[in-house]
Amino acid sequence: MLAVGVGEDIDARPPATIKNGSLDLENGIETELARRLMAGDAGAFDRFVEYFRAKVFQYSRLMCGQREDAEEVAQDTLLKVFESFDRLREPERVRQWVFRIARNACLMKRRKSVFAPARELSLDEFLPAVSGSGQGARIQIADWSGLPDDKLLQREMKDVIEAAIAWLPPDYRSVILLRDMEELSTAEAAELLDVTPDVVKTRLHRARLALRHKLDEYLRTGAAPAAAN
Amino acid sequence: MASPHDEHCKEVFALLSDYLNLELPADTCAEVEAHLADCPPCIEFAESLRKTVELCHRYQPAELPTPLGEHARSELLAAYQKMLAGRQGA
Numbered sequence: 001m002l003a004v005g006v007g008e009d010i011d012a013r014p015p016a017t018i019k020n021g022s023l024d025l026e027n028g029i030e031t032e033l034a035r036r037l038m039a040g041d042a043g044a045f046d047r048f049v050e051y052f053r054a055k056v057f058q059y060s061r062l063m064c065g066q067r068e069d070a071e072e073v074a075q076d077t078l079l080k081v082f083e084s085f086d087r088l089r090e091p092e093r094v095r096q097w098v099f100r101i102a103r104n105a106c107l108m109k110r111r112k113s114v115f116a117p118a119r120e121l122s123l124d125e126f127l128p129a130v131s132g133s134g135q136g137a138r139i140q141i142a143d144w145s146g147l148p149d150d151k152l153l154q155r156e157m158k159d160v161i162e163a164a165i166a167w168l169p170p171d172y173r174s175v176i177l178l179r180d181m182e183e184l185s186t187a188e189a190a191e192l193l194d195v196t197p198d199v200v201k202t203r204l205h206r207a208r209l210a211l212r213h214k215l216d217e218y219l220r221t222g223a224a225p226a227a228a229n
Numbered sequence: 230m231a232s233p234h235d236e237h238c239k240e241v242f243a244l245l246s247d248y249l250n251l252e253l254p255a256d257t258c259a260e261v262e263a264h265l266a267d268c269p270p271c272i273e274f275a276e277s278l279r280k281t282v283e284l285c286h287r288y289q290p291a292e293l294p295t296p297l298g299e300h301a302r303s304e305l306l307a308a309y310q311k312m313l314a315g316r317q318g319a
Contacts, residue, residue: 180285
C-alpha cells in the first residue's frame with residue numbers, strides 16, 4: 001500500500017474518480033481521508049463523499065440494477081457511514097467497511113425488486129463445446145484477439161458487460177463486483193460477505209466463467225445477454 | 230480441452246481463476262502450466278478468461294450518480310457533525 005504522509009496535500013491530487021489510478025494509490029487516498037475524518041477534519045468531508053458516493057453508486061447500480069435504487073443506496077450508505085464513523089477502528093480498511101454497509105443496503109433494496117433469481121452455477125455448464133477429437137479437437141470459441149483494447153471504450157461493450165453481470169445470480173454477482181471491479185482481496189471479500197475464502201474463490205471462478213461465456217456469445221453472435229435467465 | 234471428457238482439461242478448467250490470481254500452491258501451478266504448454270484449446274480458453282477479468286478491472290461505468298443535492302449533502306454533514314459531537318461528549 002502506498003504510504004500517504006500526514007500533512008501531505010491529498011486535495012491537490014487529481015479528483016477521485018472510479019479507478020482513476022492504481023489500487024495502491026486509491027487505498028492510500030481512502031485511508032488518509034478516513035484518518036482526517038476521524039480526526040474531525042471537516043475539510044475531508046466533501047472529498048470523501050464525492051469519492052465513495054461514486055464507488056457505492058457503481059456497485060449498487062450493478063448489484064440492484066436500478067439507477068434510482070443505486071442513488072438511494074449511496075445516500076443511505078453514506079448516512080450510516082457518518083453516523084457510525086467512530087466505530088471504524090482501522091482506517092486502512094475503510095473501503096471494506098463502506099462496502100459492507102453498502103452491501104446490506106443493497107440487500108434491503110433487492111428484497112423489494114425483481115432481479116436475477118438465486119441459483120447455483122455449476123462448472124459444467126460453462127465448459128466450452130468441442131468439435132473434432134484427439135489432436136484435431138477444437139473448442140468453439142469467439143475471436144477474442146481484439147479484446148479488451150479495441151472494444152472496452154464502446155458503450156455497447158459496457159452494456160454487454162452490465163447485462164452479463166445482471167444475469168448472474170446475486171451471490172456470484174456480489175463476489176465478482178467486489179473482487180474484480182473493486183479489487184478487494186479474497187480475504188477482504190470473504191469477511192465482508194460473511195463466507196469463507198474458499199467460498200469466495202469458488203463463486204468468483206464460476207462468476208468469471210459465466211461472464212466469459214456471455215461475452216463469448218456476444219462476440220460470436222452480436223447478441224447482448226438478457227438481464228435475467 | 231482436447232476432449233469434453235478429458236479429465237486433465239477439466240481439472241485445469243476448475244483451477245484457472247486461482248491460477249490467474251496467483252493463488253495456487255507452487256506445485257499445482259507448475260502442473261497447470263505444464264498442461265497449458267501442451268494444450269492449445271486450454272490456452273485459448275485461459276486467455277479468454279484472462280481477458281474477461283481484465284475487462285472487469287478496466288470497466289468504467291457509463292453512468293455516474295447525479296450531482297449531490299444541497300439537502301442530501303446537509304443530511305450527510307449533519308450526521309458527521311453529530312457523530313463528532315457525540316464522541317466529544319462521551
